[in-house]
Amino acid sequence: MKLVFLHSSDTHxxxxxxxxxxxxxxxxxxxxxRVSSVVxxxxxxxxxxxxVVTDAGDCLQGSPLASYAHSTGDMTDLDTFTQAYNKxxxxxxxxxxxxxxxxxxxxxxxxxxxxxxxxxxNIFDAETDVPAFGKEFQIIEKSGVKIGFLxxxxxxxxxxxxxxxxxxLAFKSAYDQIKKYAKILRPQxxxxxxxxxxxxxxxxxxxxxxxxxxxxxxxxxxxxxIPEVDVFLTGHQxxxxxxxxxxxxxxxxxxxxxxxxxVEVELDDQTKKIVSMSTSLIDTKDYEPDPEIVxxxxxxxxxxxxxxxxxxxxxxxxxxxENAMKGRLEGAPFINLLQQMQLWFTNADxxxxxxxxxxxxxFDKKVTLRDVILNYPxxxxxxxxxxxxxxxxxxxxxxxxxLKEDETGKITFLDRWIKxxxxxxxxxVFYPVKYEADISKPVGExxxxxxxxxxxxxxxxxxxxxxxxYRAMGGGFYPEYSMDKIEFTLDKDYVQMFTEYLTSxxxxxxxxxNYRFY
Numbered sequence: 001m002k003l004v005f006l007h008s009s010d011t012h013x014x015x016x017x018x019x020x021x022x023x024x025x026x027x028x029x030x031x032x033x034r035v036s037s038v039v040x041x042x043x044x045x046x047x048x049x050x051x052v053v054t055d056a057g058d059c060l061q062g063s064p065l066a067s068y069a070h071s072t073g074d075m076t077d078l079d080t081f082t083q084a085y086n087k088x089x090x091x092x093x094x095x096x097x098x099x100x101x102x103x104x105x106x107x108x109x110x111x112x113x114x115x116x117x118x119x120x121x122n123i124f125d126a127e128t129d130v131p132a133f134g135k136e137f138q139i140i141e142k143s144g145v146k147i148g149f150l151x152x153x154x155x156x157x158x159x160x161x162x163x164x165x166x167x168x169l170a171f172k173s174a175y176d177q178i179k180k181y182a183k184i185l186r187p188q189x190x191x192x193x194x195x196x197x198x199x200x201x202x203x204x205x206x207x208x209x210x211x212x213x214x215x216x217x218x219x220x221x222x223x224x225x226i227p228e229v230d231v232f233l234t235g236h237q238x239x240x241x242x243x244x245x246x247x248x249x250x251x252x253x254x255x256x257x258x259x260x261x262x263v264e265v266e267l268d269d270q271t272k273k274i275v276s277m278s279t280s281l282i283d284t285k286d287y288e289p290d291p292e293i294v295x296x297x298x299x300x301x302x303x304x305x306x307x308x309x310x311x312x313x314x315x316x317x318x319x320x321x322e323n324a325m326k327g328r329l330e331g332a333p334f335i336n337l338l339q340q341m342q343l344w345f346t347n348a349d350x351x352x353x354x355x356x357x358x359x360x361x362x363f364d365k366k367v368t369l370r371d372v373i374l375n376y377p378x379x380x381x382x383x384x385x386x387x388x389x390x391x392x393x394x395x396x397x398x399x400x401x402x403l404k405e406d407e408t409g410k411i412t413f414l415d416r417w418i419k420x421x422x423x424x425x426x427x428x429v430f431y432p433v434k435y436e437a438d439i440s441k442p443v444g445e446x447x448x449x450x451x452x453x454x455x456x457x458x459x460x461x462x463x464x465x466x467x468x469x470y471r472a473m474g475g476g477f478y479p480e481y482s483m484d485k486i487e488f489t490l491d492k493d494y495v496q497m498f499t500e501y502l503t504s505x506x507x508x509x510x511x512x513x514n515y516r517f518y
Contacts (some may be wrong), residue, residue: 012062057096119151
């Protein structure tokens with residue numbers, strides 16, 4: 001007997017086959033509408049009673065369509081958004097960290113109107129210690145086989161999310177909770193599946209650490225220390241991953257609906273025990289968008305496209321970034337403009353930012369909402385952080401630790417920040433400090449020049465740094481950031497800030513380059 005698991009994750013509100021880079025282009029190899037066609041095809045192939053469909057969250061935020069649906073303040077638009085996911089007929093789901101970006105009321109509506117069971121084993125009401133959303137487990141039956149689901153979300157959300165979005169919630173370790181519930185649920189079922197909005201802190205095959213083990217991703221520990229788990233359906237890292245390790249099938253389907261992960265489980269007809277398992281990834285680009293979802297979303301999508309055309313400002317001169325990689329290494333007018341804006345809102349001494357999109361092109365003279373969202377797609381907020389000069393230098397040293405000199409002498413990034421998942425949104429650059437780094441020197445000793453307004457940074461002096469809340473609350477494994485150093489957080493997102501700043505009448509794009517790596 002064969003059962004098939006199909007798994008999506010990190011679709012980030014990309015419902016239609018478009019990335020919204022070019023208006024009218026609906027040929028992108030992504031989107032929930034393509035995911036739906038894959039699921040329908042597989043159900044037809046095997047029979048609905050032999051196919052299990054799951055999702056690991058990060059659905060509410062990420063695409064321009066998701067931003068627009070939230071911006072209208074009309075729950076009818078959120079309902080359309082939610083119904084699109086309901087069209088997939090998922091058997092079970094969990095939440096992702098970005099599903100908290102628009103607050104608990106927005107999330108609660110989505111959860112309450114979701115037809116699939118939301119499984120939640122580690123986000124609890126802080127007072128009552130019961131799951132704040134969904135249920136702790138789900139048992140379903142397919143072709144006489146009992147399948148148990150546990151669902152968990154990365155416990156690291158409090159390090160990124162604004163306090164009002166997670167007020168009253170307690171986040172527990174994914175590993176601790178799965179260890180607890182697996183022992184309870186496994187004896188009751190033939191297959192135990194874990195849906196995890198989280199990934200692997202170490203290579204699943206070799207055990208080699210791929211990031212600091214701070215609790216954001218606990219997949220390797222779950223994989224190697226909780227043998228009760230048969231099928232491990234992961235997300236969060238945007239990786240394309242499929243394997244069978246330690247008698248556990250592990251998958252992760254990339255992001256934006258680029259793929260559907262597939263696990264085929266062979267069971268003994270009589271005993272219902274697992275005989276073998278195999279995994280694969282189905283690329284959605286090979287499937288036409290599902291007309292049901294396209295029809296459902298078309299009006300919302302059209303209004304999104306109109307919304308994106310809205311001009312918000314006209315600059316005296318453009319603020320381009322030639323390409324993301326070159327901008328990180330050499331600087332660019334757009335990066336400077338973003339830093340200037342952060343300083344304008346916070347009155348800080350120094351600003352820090354990363355290039356947030358690999359497709360960032362910066363701004364022409366005419367700036368639209370589309371330009372802002374495509375260059376800065378995250379729902380971050382801006383903070384001001386209080387640091388000593390010594391702490392600021394250590395933060396900058398951490399950033400330049402991302403860099404290496406290749407065999408040709410060219411400065412580039414260490415492989416671990418590019419593979420298995422590109423993470424260059426963690427690489428911050430700083431402004432208006434002038435700094436240089438000698439990449440041939442040991443990590444932690446690379447900064448050879450660091451001045452602000454012509455004066456060297458003083459280790460004992462206090463400085464104020466403008467940086468987004470994701471970084472200020474610990475995202476990216478930087479040293480020295482902590483909650484107690486945050487002086488304030490602005491109640492504005494980056495679309496609001498760009499709109500306000502670019503229409504302030506005070507904008508002159510700084511074209512100079514203030515840092516150098518050699």
